Amino acid sequence: MADVVVNDRRTASGGGGSRRAVPKAAAEPAKIGDKVFGGFSHLFLIVWALMVVYPILWVVISSFKEDKYIIKEPLSLNPHALQWDNFSRAWTKGGLGEFFFNTVIVVGGGVILTMLLGSMAAYVLARYEFPGNRAIYFLFLSGLTLPVYLAVVPLYKGVFNSGVSIPLLGLNSRFMLILVYVAWSLSFTIFFMHSFFRTLPTSVAEAALVDGASHTTLFFRVMLPMAKPGLISIGIFNVLGQWNQWYLPTVLMQDTTGAGKVHEVLAQGLISLSVQQGYKSDWSGLFAGLTMAMLPVLIVYIAFQRQVQAGLTGGISK
Amino acid sequence: MRHGKARFVVGFLALPVLLFAFYVVWPFAQAVGYSFTDWGGYSDKQNFVGVDNYVRLFKDELVHKAFWHNVFFLVTVPLFTIALALFFAFLLNVGGRGDKAGIRGVFGSSVYKVIFFFPQVLSLVLIAVMWQQIYRTDDQGLLNGLLIKFGLLDPQHPNLFVADPTPILGIPAVLWWLLLIAIWSGVGFYMVLFSAAMQGIPKDIYEAALLDGAGRVHTFMRITLPLLRDNISVAWVYLGITALDMFALVYVMTPSQGGPDHASEIFASVIQFTAFNRGQFGYACALGVALAIFTMLIAALQLRITRRERIEF
Numbered sequence: 001m002a003d004v005v006v007n008d009r010r011t012a013s014g015g016g017g018s019r020r021a022v023p024k025a026a027a028e029p030a031k032i033g034d035k036v037f038g039g040f041s042h043l044f045l046i047v048w049a050l051m052v053v054y055p056i057l058w059v060v061i062s063s064f065k066e067d068k069y070i071i072k073e074p075l076s077l078n079p080h081a082l083q084w085d086n087f088s089r090a091w092t093k094g095g096l097g098e099f100f101f102n103t104v105i106v107v108g109g110g111v112i113l114t115m116l117l118g119s120m121a122a123y124v125l126a127r128y129e130f131p132g133n134r135a136i137y138f139l140f141l142s143g144l145t146l147p148v149y150l151a152v153v154p155l156y157k158g159v160f161n162s163g164v165s166i167p168l169l170g171l172n173s174r175f176m177l178i179l180v181y182v183a184w185s186l187s188f189t190i191f192f193m194h195s196f197f198r199t200l201p202t203s204v205a206e207a208a209l210v211d212g213a214s215h216t217t218l219f220f221r222v223m224l225p226m227a228k229p230g231l232i233s234i235g236i237f238n239v240l241g242q243w244n245q246w247y248l249p250t251v252l253m254q255d256t257t258g259a260g261k262v263h264e265v266l267a268q269g270l271i272s273l274s275v276q277q278g279y280k281s282d283w284s285g286l287f288a289g290l291t292m293a294m295l296p297v298l299i300v301y302i303a304f305q306r307q308v309q310a311g312l313t314g315g316i317s318k
Numbered sequence: 319m320r321h322g323k324a325r326f327v328v329g330f331l332a333l334p335v336l337l338f339a340f341y342v343v344w345p346f347a348q349a350v351g352y353s354f355t356d357w358g359g360y361s362d363k364q365n366f367v368g369v370d371n372y373v374r375l376f377k378d379e380l381v382h383k384a385f386w387h388n389v390f391f392l393v394t395v396p397l398f399t400i401a402l403a404l405f406f407a408f409l410l411n412v413g414g415r416g417d418k419a420g421i422r423g424v425f426g427s428s429v430y431k432v433i434f435f436f437p438q439v440l441s442l443v444l445i446a447v448m449w450q451q452i453y454r455t456d457d458q459g460l461l462n463g464l465l466i467k468f469g470l471l472d473p474q475h476p477n478l479f480v481a482d483p484t485p486i487l488g489i490p491a492v493l494w495w496l497l498l499i500a501i502w503s504g505v506g507f508y509m510v511l512f513s514a515a516m517q518g519i520p521k522d523i524y525e526a527a528l529l530d531g532a533g534r535v536h537t538f539m540r541i542t543l544p545l546l547r548d549n550i551s552v553a554w555v556y557l558g559i560t561a562l563d564m565f566a567l568v569y570v571m572t573p574s575q576g577g578p579d580h581a582s583e584i585f586a587s588v589i590q591f592t593a594f595n596r597g598q599f600g601y602a603c604a605l606g607v608a609l610a611i612f613t614m615l616i617a618a619l620q621l622r623i624t625r626r627e628r629i630e631f
Contacts, residue, residue, distance in 0.1 A: 147613055
């Protein structure tokens with residue numbers, strides 16, 4: 001009997017929900033202690049899962065409610081009739097459509113440029129010897145430790161001054177914001193891709209060069225495809241990071257001329273939406289805005305959860 | 319040197335270095351320079367004042383307050399987040415032990431992982447606006463509403479949450495409520511991180527321990543925890559940096575961005591307030607330099623404390 005108990009425990013121990021044990025101990029009745037422990041595990045896990053899901057669900061359902069139901073029964077998860085009108089109001093009057101448009105442009109441009117420039121720099125720094133290599137690499141790395149709040153005042157002034165002669169590079173320009181995002185994303189991208197390019201075999205590169213490929217061809221045709229797993233990780237990291245960026249746009253996307261309107265991005269726009277709808281007491285509009293900002297990201301995450309989790313956790317454990 | 323290599327290197331590096339220099343390095347360098355002046359930000363008039371700003375910083379009441387609030391988050395955010403994340407990761411990976419079919423992880427562990435990770439993909443601002451609604455000070459807020467419904471709260475005196483400066487254990491209540499959000503949004507990420515690490519621990523180690531008669535708690539304390547040391551130390555450093563960066567929550571959620579009555583002021587909000595509301599850019603830059611030095615010291619210190627020899631397996 002004692003033998004069986006040991007066997008039972010060892011097959012059940014260790015990590016990994018994915019692997020199944022040899023069903024040798026299957027016939028053995030589960031021990032009471034294990035059952036109680038398992039029950040408690042579920043209890044704790046379910047409580048936390050509820051704490052995560054319930055507020056999100058509450059926001060989504062409230063976004064379908066009429067304002068009178070939000071006031072009368074704020075907690076209920078019964079929306080009565082679905083108010084699609086809330087969404088169109090948030091989209092047009094709340095400016096959410098505009099925010100989305102700006103964010104997609106800025107993040108799209110920002111991520112593509114970050115990946116391109118970041119991997120180019122990382123590749124050269126990782127695989128070519130030249131004077132100043134270490135210095136440039138450490139210069140990029142230093143950006144990881146410095147808080148953005150320190151740089152923001154001179155950055156604001158620098159952008160303001162560039163805008164005087166070239167409006168495209170001045171405040172409230174989406175193109176300027178793309179360049180700023182790229183510059184601020186380079187540190188981590190280079191840090192991550194540098195270690196990735198280091199691990200790629202030299203023999204392939206040498207063979208390509210012997211075959212007469214130029215350095216540029218070698219990079220785009222051979223090395224970049226080989227670094228694909230790394231590119232996916234850092235790409236996910238940058239998409240989320242730039243999509244969620246709020247501080248830089250809050251400072252840089254300001255209208256100083258007093259004429260045109262501000263090209264707000266989503267995170268920044270949500271802040272003004274919350275202030276705006278708060279004054280108007282248009283809670284359903286605010287909930288609809290939140291829902292529209294949150295659902296696409298959650299859906300993409302659920303569809304690609306394995307890659308997103310691996311990409312994000314891989315980013316920090318490297 | 320192969321032909322064309324120099325041109326290639328310069329060609330590939332020029333644009334990234336140029337962008338980085340203009341939008342990151344130059345502003346930082348300028349900030350350090352401005353921190354020695356009394357520049358107001360809106361005019362070009364500025365005088366060199368030496369280290370006056372730095373001396374003033376040590377006497378500034380607001381900075382003192384912000385400093386201790388930062389320290390509060392620096393201790394509590396990593397502590398609670400890591401403890402909860404480890405706890406949940408442990409439950410996920412060994413909770414199902416002894417199930418009939420011999421499944422090791424708890425049933426449905428992949429579903430839990432997906433759900434717990436939700437807040438990580440939402441932006442901090444979105445989370446802040448959402449929690450604004452949860453923390454509303456009338457009975458329509460999610461938390462006040464629930465508490466009143468269950469009779470735990472007098473409807474006449476709802477919770478003020480982030481507008482409440484009364485101290486709890488010597489810390490303004492508003493900070494505790496912000497801490498809750500930080501933990502809520504961070505636990506899932508670190509749980510997934512630790513969970514992956516736990517699955518990377520070879521089974522033989524556990525089997526050996528079990529043969530020696532070690533129980534669940536014992537196994538966790540003596541095997542899992544020491545083998546996760548690396549991951550925990552990385553998590554600690556990252557959480558430490560996040561904790562210094564609670565600004566999104568403070569900015570969106572608290573009255574007058576650091577209120578009520580400066581009860582939730584942190585370094586970043588003081589910098590913002592000093593630069594853009596008080597118009598003292600020179601002094602704000604000095605604060606920024608101080609914060610940067612503080613951040614680097616903390617990161618170095620944490621790496622130092624948590625560094626041990628790696629166990630290879």
